[in-house]
Amino acid sequence: MHAFELAAERPLSESETVLLSQICSWNRKVVVILNKMDITKEDDRGMLIDYVSQNVARVVGNIKIEPVRIFPVSGRQALEAVKGMSSDSVSGSRVQLLRNSNIEEVKSYLSEELSHQNIVREKLLNPLRMMDRIVETIKALCIQRPKSKAV
Numbered sequence: 001m002h003a004f005e006l007a008a009e010r011p012l013s014e015s016e017t018v019l020l021s022q023i024c025s026w027n028r029k030v031v032v033i034l035n036k037m038d039i040t041k042e043d044d045r046g047m048l049i050d051y052v053s054q055n056v057a058r059v060v061g062n063i064k065i066e067p068v069r070i071f072p073v074s075g076r077q078a079l080e081a082v083k084g085m086s087s088d089s090v091s092g093s094r095v096q097l098l099r100n101s102n103i104e105e106v107k108s109y110l111s112e113e114l115s116h117q118n119i120v121r122e123k124l125l126n127p128l129r130m131m132d133r134i135v136e137t138i139k140a141l142c143i144q145r146p147k148s149k150a151v
Helices: 014-025 042-060 075-082 092-101 101-111 115-145
Strands: 002-007 030-037 069-072
Touching: 002 014, 002 101, 014 030, 014 042, 030 042, 069 101, 075 092, 075 115, 092 101
Parallel strands: 002 030, 030 069
Antiparallel strands: none
8 A cells, every 4th residue: 555645735746646657557555645734725625635536536547446545634733633642631622633634534544454454455466456457458459459361
């Protein structure tokens, strides 16, 4: 699995698009972390997430990987929430900052995806996915190649 981090103020630049395409070509599961959501206007967040979702889907295109999950987060809010936080001193404002940061959702998702059972499943499925890609490439080449006439 690859985590791909984008900043909210300039999401999915040309170089990030190229990098995302390359990562997807490795046939790996991808997670997009859309950071700095705290600097965007609340009214613009939905449009920003839609923009990133549509463009990630365009980049991924017909590469046969699972849908890319996009997590809008605020690293700043998460850092402020855990800064100086001890197990016996959790204020309501810090809990709210942590909740607003969306880091816990990312942590939960990654914990599940990187569990021992899922890692074993991915290790076993990866050669099968690679074989599917090889077969698809060979099919495409056979369709493109003009048929020679038998003599």
